[in-house]
Amino acid sequence: MNDTFEDRLLAALKAEMAARPEARPVAAARRMTGRRILTGAAVLGVAATAAVAVPMVIGAQTPAYALTKNADGSINLKINEFRDPDQVEKDLADMGVRADITYLPLGKRCADGRAPFVDGDRTTTTSEELRSKDPAVQEELRKRMEKTVSYKAIRPKNGITIYPRYIRPGQIVMIEVAENPVEPTVDKPGVAWQFSGRLTEGPVKPCQVVDQPGAFEIGDATPPPGS
Amino acid sequence: MRLRQTGLADIADDPVAFEAFYRRHFEAVTRFLARRVGDPHAVADLTADVFLAVLDSAHTYRPGKGSEIAWLYGVARNTMLAERRRSARESRANSRIAGRRLLESDDVSRLEDRIDAESPARRAMEAMAGLPENDRALLELVAVDGLSPAEAAAALGIRQGTARVRLHRARRALRQIPGVVPPLVMEGHR
Numbered sequence: 001m002n003d004t005f006e007d008r009l010l011a012a013l014k015a016e017m018a019a020r021p022e023a024r025p026v027a028a029a030r031r032m033t034g035r036r037i038l039t040g041a042a043v044l045g046v047a048a049t050a051a052v053a054v055p056m057v058i059g060a061q062t063p064a065y066a067l068t069k070n071a072d073g074s075i076n077l078k079i080n081e082f083r084d085p086d087q088v089e090k091d092l093a094d095m096g097v098r099a100d101i102t103y104l105p106l107g108k109r110c111a112d113g114r115a116p117f118v119d120g121d122r123t124t125t126t127s128e129e130l131r132s133k134d135p136a137v138q139e140e141l142r143k144r145m146e147k148t149v150s151y152k153a154i155r156p157k158n159g160i161t162i163y164p165r166y167i168r169p170g171q172i173v174m175i176e177v178a179e180n181p182v183e184p185t186v187d188k189p190g191v192a193w194q195f196s197g198r199l200t201e202g203p204v205k206p207c208q209v210v211d212q213p214g215a216f217e218i219g220d221a222t223p224p225p226g227s
Numbered sequence: 228m229r230l231r232q233t234g235l236a237d238i239a240d241d242p243v244a245f246e247a248f249y250r251r252h253f254e255a256v257t258r259f260l261a262r263r264v265g266d267p268h269a270v271a272d273l274t275a276d277v278f279l280a281v282l283d284s285a286h287t288y289r290p291g292k293g294s295e296i297a298w299l300y301g302v303a304r305n306t307m308l309a310e311r312r313r314s315a316r317e318s319r320a321n322s323r324i325a326g327r328r329l330l331e332s333d334d335v336s337r338l339e340d341r342i343d344a345e346s347p348a349r350r351a352m353e354a355m356a357g358l359p360e361n362d363r364a365l366l367e368l369v370a371v372d373g374l375s376p377a378e379a380a381a382a383l384g385i386r387q388g389t390a391r392v393r394l395h396r397a398r399r400a401l402r403q404i405p406g407v408v409p410p411l412v413m414e415g416h417r
Contacts, residue, residue: 005271005326005334006253012324013249013278014242020282083246103243209241 018105067091070161078159082179092173097164099173100204106180106194110207115174115200120149154197171199176207239285249278252299257341259303259372262348267338268327273310275326277303297378300368304382355401362397365390 064081065088075095077088085101092099102110129137145151153166154173162173175197238245256277260270280302288298330338348371355363368379380390 005330005338008329009271009275009278009324009326010246010249012275012329013245013282016279016323017239017242017245017282082243085243105242209237
């Protein structure tokens with residue numbers, strides 16, 4: 001990484017972008033929050049989302065990503081560099097998985113409503129529960145999330161592990177990965193990247209980038225098991 | 228990957244789209260600058276300035292009004308004009324990224340090679356130095372940078388009809404200097 005003037009200038013420009021004040025996306029984020037609260041106790045789709053604080057090791061010669069097929073039929077995706085998501089999609093397609101991969105900077109996400117939820121992801125969750133800071137409620141939500149078909153199909157395990165046996169024909173694996181432009185170090189710990197993934201029948205709309213406040217919070221900085 | 232479909236305006240907000248744009252055009256930008264500046268450090272500074280200007284003005288790009296490269300050359304040209312207007316003393320202090328500080332010796336020799344490779348283009352531009360500024364700017368973009376007359380018109384923000392008239396006038400003026408026009412055109416379209 002950062003081998004040439006071209007690479008170093010790109011890194012400097014990206015840092016400049018990250019430092020710039022935001023305009024348009026904030027308004028969109030605010031709108032979504034309002035709608036979500038209005039939903040009240042209605043049936044919500046809960047995306048199998050896991051915030052994972054993963055320390056990343058990047059060597060000069062590592063490829064942008066590695067796809068490995070495991071003996072149990074699962075596919076392991078390890079991202080070393082956040083470039084070329086199109087090629088990841090093509091390689092996954094060769095392995096029989098339709099995927100839509102989006103790379104974002106940490107602190108951003110795609111706005112809600114990009115694609116319909118699959119039936120196996122529907123759980124009854126109230127907005128009080130979603131907002132709750134009570135560990136017991138959060139634990140219960142996490143359990144519910146782990147029961148969703150999306151979580152079974154796309155897990156934050158050893159990077160990202162995809163289980164094709166949980167993917168029905170025609171379903172698309174939709175993954176968003178957000179990278180911290182500042183690489184965390186031992187001295188300055190931080191969230192290296194975050195990912196969310198779920199299944200959808202499509203169509204998948206273009207990503208409308210919105211803010212994700214709190215993305216940089218590292219909690220107790222303990223990576224979840226298996227990551 | 229769908230981000231790219233949402234248009235150039237997103238490159239200012241979206242690092243993925245910006246990186247794709249940057250990788251697509253980095254070389255064209257350094258070549259554009261190497262035709263006009265003979266010093267690798269100045270080329271590096273200006274390259275940084277051009278892409279910073281891209282971030283600031285991505286929202287001004289209108290796909291219907293010309294190609295990305297035409298828009299980008301317009302931005303590059305304005306960046307160079309702004310640089311020339313500034314006095315030498317204040318010029319670098321205001322830039323947010325000092326491109327030359329990102330150079331290592333390999334990069335410098337690569338840029339020197341590029342500058343050498345563009346020397347015929349620089350000679351061609353010297354031959355045009357006597358033309359009125361507006362005509363010269365247009366002829367440079369067409370004969371040296373390889374834009375179509377329509378693209379060059381978009382880069383300069385002028386009507387296509389105006390561009391045709393100016394091009395015709397500039398070519399006729401140059402034809403009066405023996406030996407200039409044929410190499411100019413051939414080298415411009417490499």
